[in-house]
Amino acid sequence: MGNAENKPLEYELVKIDPSGDIYFEHYFDQGRLVSNHWHNDIELILLLNGKLDVSIGKQTLHYKQDDIILINSQVVHSTICTAPNESILVQIPYPFLKRYIPDMDDYIFSVDCFSEDSLVKTKLLQLKETLQQMLVVNEYHPDGEKLQFTSLLFKLLYQLYHNFRTQDFQSSMQKKAKDLNKLEPVLDYIQEHYTEPLSLHEIADIAGFQFEYFCRLFKKNMGLTCLEYMNEIRLSHFYNDLIATEQPIQYLLDLHGFSNYKLFRKLFAAKFHTTPSRLRKNLQSENKTQSHRK
Structure with missing residues (x-):
């Protein structure tokens, strides 16, 4: 499922499918290095198996199974997968976000899967459950698939906006x-x-x-x-x-x-x-x- 409002540049490494509003994939990575790049989309990755290293600036974070990663629009980053991994990959285009979150430019989203705070853990669990439900709909194609997937997509957006937004210096x-x-x-x-x-x-x-x-x-x-x-x-x-x-x-x-x-x-x-x-x-x-x- 995806949106082709803007043709992605080569360095953005963003895959867009013209059949919907976002890009959603059950992704299997056999091993890949993606050098520094950025994209206008917000990217969410839920690791189902394996490991992934993500570098932003001078900081490299090491993610493992059940970790969730969010990369904001216009953030330069690189990734290394040195062993096979499996993930849910979601890319949400900026124009789509802006359409439903008019004050989008005032915020960034912050998802800290390493937090020990019980409230943060609960919110992360809800986000992961929504992504898992989207995966089930996307793979098993139940009756009313598009309605169900779209409702889960807006649930995901609401969770991001309500639970994970932070003020940004515009x-x-x-x-x-x-x-x-x-x-x-x-x-x-x-x-x-x-x-x-x-x-x-x-x-x-x-x-x-x-x-x-x-x-x-x-x-x-x-x-x-x-x-x-x-x-x-x-x-x-x-x-x-x-x-x-x-x-x-x-x-x-x-x-x-x-x-x-x-x-x-x-x-x-x-x-x-x-x-x-x-x-x-x-x-x-x-x-x-x-x-x-x-």
Whole structure:
């Protein structure tokens, strides 16, 4: 179920289906690295099995089974799944939220699944139950499916608004959105040409920025330098192919623009604390175990 009011940009990694108002999926991740990105949608993830690491700024949170994750609109983040996981994935477009929550811009949503507060735990349980009910409707297609799913969707929105909204400083969010929008052509260009040897001056020129201003703007909003971002993009594509294919590692390095193998080894070890061959072997073993259980 989804909404196609706005075509998502490549870096947003948002899947939209034209048949409804939101994107909803029973999602199986065999292992994936998604480098720093943002989207205009609000994203909710309920982990049914497995683990997921989510990084926002300099903070990385480690989520496990039964944890719920909420990522607000225009928040730059990255995710790493180093073992198979199963989740409920929901993406709620900003225009849809704005239609039913007119004061949407005055708030952000804060979901703390690590809280020990009993009231917070009760509210989280209610949110999880609603997501589970949506999953049942989405998979078993009862009579009146669309009516039932829509009623649960509005129940979900009410729970978010009533239980998890916090005051936001609108002016700072508006400036953040403007700055991120300035970077859209840069991120699009990097996604299209990441396999090539790109220079920072070339990228700044394409975006029409003075070089020093561009470097400051990028680091401030993306949380890492443009060069670090380019290597993250290369690493994410390499990692995803490492997991999904049997192609030789050297072939994947060349395919995804890693000409400096020493740098690659340093980046990979810092991110995954192992080697590509060991990680591939471990994940293949995990996937076989999961298949036998099914």
